[in-house]
Amino acid sequence: DKVAFNTPHIALIGMMGVGKTTIGRRLAKRLGREFYDSDDEIETASGRTVSGYFHDHGEAEFRAGEKRVISRLVGSEIVKPSIVLATGGGAFTHEPTRDILLSHSLTIWLQGDIDVILERVSRNNKRPLLQVEDPRAKLEELFKARDPIYGLAQIHVPIAKGPHIRTVNRVIRAIN
Ligand code: S3P
Numbered sequence: 001d002k003v004a005f006n007t008p009h010i011a012l013i014g015m016m017g018v019g020k021t022t023i024g025r026r027l028a029k030r031l032g033r034e035f036y037d038s039d040d041e042i043e044t045a046s047g048r049t050v051s052g053y054f055h056d057h058g059e060a061e062f063r064a065g066e067k068r069v070i071s072r073l074v075g076s077e078i079v080k081p082s083i084v085l086a087t088g089g090g091a092f093t094h095e096p097t098r099d100i101l102l103s104h105s106l107t108i109w110l111q112g113d114i115d116v117i118l119e120r121v122s123r124n125n126k127r128p129l130l131q132v133e134d135p136r137a138k139l140e141e142l143f144k145a146r147d148p149i150y151g152l153a154q155i156h157v158p159i160a161k162g163p164h165i166r167t168v169n170r171v172i173r174a175i176n
Contacts (some may be wrong), residue, residue: 002117009074009082009105010175012101013153015139016089016127017120019164024086037086041069050088054128063090067097074104079095089142090129093149102152108171109153114139116159 010027012020015065028035039050042065044056046053052153054062066088073085085105091097092107101107121130155174160166 008135008160009085011074011085011087011101011105011107013087013092013101013107013109014089014110014150015117015142016130017117018159019120019167020086020089020110021161022164023110023171024084025078025169026164027171028084030168030172031084033081034083034154036073036138038066038073038091039086039088042066042088045069049126050173051126051128059090063094063097066091067094067100070097071100075100089146092153093146098149098152106137106175107153107156107157108157108174109150110117110157110159110167111150112159115141 010033012024012027012032014020024037025035042053042062043049046065048056050062050108053065057065066100070085073083087097087101092101101169105144114136118136121127122135125131125135130138157167157170157174160170
């Protein structure tokens with residue numbers, strides 16, 4: 001298997017529910033790298049769920065914490081083995097975090113459409129931003145605001161229909 005050993009850190013970005021965590025974990029395995037998830041790191045560091053953290057501290061403080069976590073994972077000048085990082089859906093939309101991601105990693109936008117995402121998040125709505133009366137309207141609003149920003153990622157990969165492994169293969173083709 002010809003895989004990319006020489007690329008920098010890989011950061012998966014994109015809307016909640018596209019599969020960044022599952023795809024990232026499998027991608028890391030294929031590349032022989034460590035996998036990290038920024039939401040998990042925040043939960044470990046704060047001892048709170050993402051949802052709980054949002055409710056207690058608000059979005060601005062969450063974004064600041066998210067930036068610290070991402071900076072610690074990929075922003076260091078100390079040379080460490082390259083990792084695969086799944087970022088929370090809003091991380092790349094926060095400019096200071098985006099700057100870190102763009103300068104220290106290969107950013108890959110996993111693009112999914114609204115119906116797929118709605119279907120997935122409605123199975124288990126642990127996303128504070130979608131805990132509203134009309135999640136579709138909220139998602140549409142987020143898509144409109146975020147798509148142009150996600151578009152700044154270096155590589156764009158539409159998620160495949162069916163099993164995540166197909167998207168993993170697409171990502172591997174895209175980086176080779
Ligand atoms: C968010 C996405 C979530 C999580 C938080 C905020 C967002 O991550 O960080 O609920 O702003 O899109 P996932 O993309 O992993 O769901």
